Amino acid sequence: MDSLTQAVLGASVGGAMLGRWHGRKALIAGAVLGTLPDMDVVLDFGDAVADMTYHRGFSHSLFVLTALSLLLAFLARRFRPHPDYTAVRLWLCVWLILVTHVLLDAFTTYGTQLFWPMTTAPVAISSIFIIDPIFTLPLLLAVIVGLISGLNRAAIRWQHAALMLSSLYLLSTLAGKYMAEHRLDRALAVAGIETEHRFSSPTPFNTLLWRVVAVDGDQYYEGLTGWFDSSLPELIKLPRNYSEASQALEGSVQHQRLRWFTRDMLRYDLIQGQWVVTDLRLGMTGYHPFRFALANVSDDGQTSSLIRDSELWPAPSADLGQLGDLFRRAVDGEYRFPLEALASNLGEMPAAPGQVR
Numbered sequence: 001m002d003s004l005t006q007a008v009l010g011a012s013v014g015g016a017m018l019g020r021w022h023g024r025k026a027l028i029a030g031a032v033l034g035t036l037p038d039m040d041v042v043l044d045f046g047d048a049v050a051d052m053t054y055h056r057g058f059s060h061s062l063f064v065l066t067a068l069s070l071l072l073a074f075l076a077r078r079f080r081p082h083p084d085y086t087a088v089r090l091w092l093c094v095w096l097i098l099v100t101h102v103l104l105d106a107f108t109t110y111g112t113q114l115f116w117p118m119t120t121a122p123v124a125i126s127s128i129f130i131i132d133p134i135f136t137l138p139l140l141l142a143v144i145v146g147l148i149s150g151l152n153r154a155a156i157r158w159q160h161a162a163l164m165l166s167s168l169y170l171l172s173t174l175a176g177k178y179m180a181e182h183r184l185d186r187a188l189a190v191a192g193i194e195t196e197h198r199f200s201s202p203t204p205f206n207t208l209l210w211r212v213v214a215v216d217g218d219q220y221y222e223g224l225t226g227w228f229d230s231s232l233p234e235l236i237k238l239p240r241n242y243s244e245a246s247q248a249l250e251g252s253v254q255h256q257r258l259r260w261f262t263r264d265m266l267r268y269d270l271i272q273g274q275w276v277v278t279d280l281r282l283g284m285t286g287y288h289p290f291r292f293a294l295a296n297v298s299d300d301g302q303t304s305s306l307i308r309d310s311e312l313w314p315a316p317s318a319d320l321g322q323l324g325d326l327f328r329r330a331v332d333g334e335y336r337f338p339l340e341a342l343a344s345n346l347g348e349m350p351a352a353p354g355q356v357r
Contacts, residue, residue, distance in 0.1 A: 007035050008031065009104065011028070019155070049257060056113055108128055132205060183229075197264050209225075209329055218242050220237075222235065222285060222339055247304075252295065271348070274294075286343050286346060290312070
């Protein structure tokens with residue numbers, strides 16, 4: 001989730017657990033600890049693919065964070081002891097602040113390596129968008145109340161209430177995911193389509209409207225479905241180009257890692273002599289932030305060479321005006337949102353700033 005959400009989540013946990021004794025300091029310490037796992041973003045892992053796929057790795061491991069919480073609690077107890085609560089309560093507070101961060105991240109689409117150093121695929125429940133005001137606002141309000149009041153008894157109750165409301169909302173997103181995937185399965189069955197992988201995620205800033213994707217070899221199907229829809233999602237067929245690209249990418253370590261990290265939710269486009277690989281999970285149709293050029297192709301198309309040091313491929317600039325169209329589609333199942341037109345952006349070189357394409 002975004003840094004503000006993680007900070008207020010950590011602050012609210014800290015306030016609920018230790019606010020009675022430390023007041024505002026519990027909120028501040030909780031906010032700092034709540035953002036600690038994301039400090040791995042300052043590390044350079046070697047290239048763009050590594051930076052993406054090693055983020056939310058060791059710093060988001062339940063094993064590492066449990067050990068870290070024990071160390072931090074020991075140091076705090078050793079150098080700043082407080083006689084009015086136990087060492088167990090202190091450790092549990094630190095552990096909850098760190099662990100709720102990574103568990104919340106696991107509900108997003110990106111992928112969180114909860115069990116590092118095990119090589120299991122990252123956990124990506126993908127039931128909440130990376131920024132969701134409905135989850136964040138109760139926590140933010142409770143923290144503001146606590147900062148103003150100094151965490152008196154009433155303000156501590158605000159922390160408990162906010163944590164409960166946000167947690168219940170987070171659990172409710174699982175119902176939306178079940179709805180979306182159930183409708184996707186039915187739509188695929190009606191169309192007689194058998195697919196290898198499927199994926200669903202909420203569209204930006206809401207859990208009313210869901211994006212569904214199903215991969216079938218060299219093509220994939222994409223659609224939208226929402227709580228207010230009266231019919232199954234209309235699935236559009238789009239090119240994936242896996243067979244052709246896989247030959248050029250044979251032996252690419254970056255490609256193999258992307259396949260593992262995304263569970264093969266990838267699209268391949270030959271653009272200006274380079275095979276560009278797109279993570280279809282993140283962002284919105286046509287506006288996917290994680291794209292990488294992994295191979296060069298000769299002018300005659302006969303030979304290719306791998307790109308060892310990958311860089312992020314420029315993504316089209318998002319049209320924020322389409323958020324209104326998404327909301328309209330969320331409440332009106334008959335409204336046609338231009339998924340196919342947006343997906344065509346992926347096969348083109350993005351226009352330079354100020355350039356009209």
